[in-house]
Amino acid sequence: MGHVVGQSRYQATLYPEMLDEVIAADSAVRVVDGFVDSLDLAGLGFSNVEAEATGRPPYDPRDLLKLYIYGYLNQMRS
Numbered sequence: 001m002g003h004v005v006g007q008s009r010y011q012a013t014l015y016p017e018m019l020d021e022v023i024a025a026d027s028a029v030r031v032v033d034g035f036v037d038s039l040d041l042a043g044l045g046f047s048n049v050e051a052e053a054t055g056r057p058p059y060d061p062r063d064l065l066k067l068y069i070y071g072y073l074n075q076m077r078s
Contacts, residue, residue, distance in 0.1 A: 003051050003060035028073055036066045 023029055041061055042049040048058045071077075 002057060003063075004057050005060065006063075029070060032066055032069050032073070036062050036069065039065075041065070 039062075046061045046065075049061055051057050
């Protein structure tokens with residue numbers, strides 16, 4: 001069983017554009033996304049990097065770290 005995964009940013013929706021087309025090419029979101037994807041989270045000591053076979057799957061630690069870093073950069077506390 002894997003992690004809880006949202007829809008792909010490349011998935012077409014009812015709107016004419018995809019989410020990836022709405023985000024500017026020089027946005028900080030793309031930097032955070034690329035940075036976290038390049039990290040070895042298991043080597044850094046993150047837990048639940050590999051999901052367990054039983055129970056409800058946890059959220060992907062990469063996604064949670066991306067949210068945390070983005071919130072920190074934009075001074076969002078919650």
